[in-house]
Amino acid sequence: MFDVAVIGAGPAGSTASRYLAKQGLKVCIIDKDTFPRNKPCGGGFAQGLLDDFPYLKKRADEFLKGIARLGILHSPNLHIALSGKVEMAMTLRTDFDNVLLESALEQGAASYIGSRARHITIRPGSSKVELANGNSIKSCMIVGADGVSSIVARESGLQRSWPKSKITACRVAEVPAKQDEIIDRYTEDLQYHFYASFGGLPGYGWIFPKRETINVGLGIVGAHARGLPTIFETFVRYLKSENLLARDADLSSVRGALVPTGGPAKKTVSDGCLIVGDAAGMVDPLTGGGIAYAMRAGRHASRAIATAFDNGLEHETLLKYEQSWKNDFGKDFKGHLLAQKVITSPFTDLFFEIGRRDELIQKMVSESMDNSSKSKIDTRNLVLRTLLVCLRGALGI
Numbered sequence: 174m175f176d177v178a179v180i181g182a183g184p185a186g187s188t189a190s191r192y193l194a195k196q197g198l199k200v201c202i203i204d205k206d207t208f209p210r211n212k213p214c215g216g217g218f219a220q221g222l223l224d225d226f227p228y229l230k231k232r233a234d235e236f237l238k239g240i241a242r243l244g245i246l247h248s249p250n251l252h253i254a255l256s257g258k259v260e261m262a263m264t265l266r267t268d269f270d271n272v273l274l275e276s277a278l279e280q281g282a283a284s285y286i287g288s289r290a291r292h293i294t295i296r297p298g299s300s301k302v303e304l305a306n307g308n309s310i311k312s313c314m315i316v317g318a319d320g321v322s323s324i325v326a327r328e329s330g331l332q333r334s335w336p337k338s339k340i341t342a343c344r345v346a347e348v349p350a351k352q353d354e355i356i357d358r359y360t361e362d363l364q365y366h367f368y369a370s371f372g373g374l375p376g377y378g379w380i381f382p383k384r385e386t387i388n389v390g391l392g393i394v395g396a397h398a399r400g401l402p403t404i405f406e407t408f409v410r411y412l413k414s415e416n417l418l419a420r421d422a423d424l425s426s427v428r429g430a431l432v433p434t435g436g437p438a439k440k441t442v443s444d445g446c447l448i449v450g451d452a453a454g455m456v457d458p459l460t461g462g463g464i465a466y467a468m469r470a471g472r473h474a475s476r477a478i479a480t481a482f483d484n485g486l487e488h489e490t491l492l493k494y495e496q497s498w499k500n501d502f503g504k505d506f507k508g509h510l511l512a513q514k515v516i517t518s519p520f521t522d523l524f525f526e527i528g529r530r531d532e533l534i535q536k537m538v539s540e541s542m543d544n545s546s547k548s549k550i551d552t553r554n555l556v557l558r559t560l561l562v563c564l565r566g567a568l569g570i
């Protein structure tokens with residue numbers, strides 16, 4: 174019998190397991206895949222994440238694939254590009270997630286890697302995870318870190334399914350490239366690009382240069398995402414025509430994936446169960462970045478669970494987790510949901526036109542690109558600043 178069964182060994186589950194085990198709890202980590210495994214992802218995150226998790230920083234040479242130093246944000250009509258010096262660490266999820274999992278196992282988490290959870294029964298003090306191989310695992314409580322299609326979120330009733338408007342469908346490829354080519358195309362600064370609403374469709378495209386690969390991806394909000402593979406091809410053709418990708422770029426690794434971009438689940442805690450990371454919709458609605466939120470939520474969850482083992486595993490005691498993550502980064506979602514509306518509205522090109530004339534707007538926008546909750550976009554200030562620039566333009570001052 175385990176104290177905690179964590180389902181999912183991505184950034185959320187491995188981080189939660191590591192801290193739970195470190196606090197002396199008997200924890201097991203379950204994942205359907207065998208590791209190392211690749212998770213379709215851009216693999217970019219704010220460098221500050223490494224300072225936040227020092228055990229990760231110590232092993233950075235195992236997963237860090239360069240620091241990209243200049244971000245360029247393109248308008249939907251592709252006529253305007255705003256740029257800013259915002260550093261982003263680049264990784265490959267195969268290596269990154271493997272280091273996270275190893276860190277959890279080193280602290281004593283028991284491994285059920287390569288086992289799919291098929292069904293859960295939640296009862297505080299005596300829960301059960303049934304595995305696809307016919308075995309089952311008993312635990313006092315369950316953590317759902319099983320990603321965007323979480324069975325824990327669904328079966329606990331915390332988040333039954335995401336409506337299409339709150340899901341972004343993506344295509345992403347990791348394109349192998351020689352170092353010379355990478356520096357030629359993206360400079361020593363490893364310039365990375367975001368495309369707001371490519372082709373006028375709500376969503377975003379990106380190109381992230383790394384040490385030996387170039388990550389290319391396109392995401393479109395669910396309801397508009399029919400025909401995504403064809404639109405992705407158009408996007409790639411465009412990048413080639415701009416000399417941002419080689420004519421013979423090898424896109425054979427292309428994969429589809431979903432990411433929840435409509436803000437977090439209303440409830441993330443129930444009796445004997447909580448959900449973290451993508452399972453709880455903790456993804457930046459503007460950039461689709463969720464690695465940092467997943468890890469920070471995993472750590473908040475572990476602390477709340479450790480306290481709950483002294484005070485009872487009911488909803489009321491576990492609510493401390495919900496309060497902690499909301500205090501930490503809950504506000505980001507509100508601001509960025511509003512910003513997402515601005516950037517996917519018919520007025521986006523106009524907004525870029527105004528932004529082009531104002532350095533402060535450019536700084537505010539570019540700082541929102543690094544997938545970090547520390548770089549919150551202050552939507553209110555941004556709107557006020559935009560209005561001010563418009564007014565100045567109208568008055569000719």
Ligand SMILES: Cc1cc2nc3c(=O)[nH]c(=O)nc-3n(C[C@H](O)[C@H](O)[C@H](O)COP(=O)(O)OP(=O)(O)OC[C@H]3O[C@@H](n4cnc5c(N)ncnc54)[C@H](O)[C@@H]3O)c2cc1C
Binds near residue numbers: 323
């Ligand atoms: C195309 C794309 C690009 C992205 N780019 C970025 C980026 O550049 N930067 C960034 O910060 N974020 C990015 N994201 C978001 C980021 O990938 C997620 O927010 C992050 O992976 C969330 O971590 P997680 O641990 O919650 O879930 P995941 O990383 O999805 O991990 C969930 C784990 O649960 C396992 N699992 C699922 N179901 C079961 C089951 N039934 N039984 C057992 N195991 C199960 C899976 O195998 C998986 O290992 C991107 C997402 C996509 C789709």
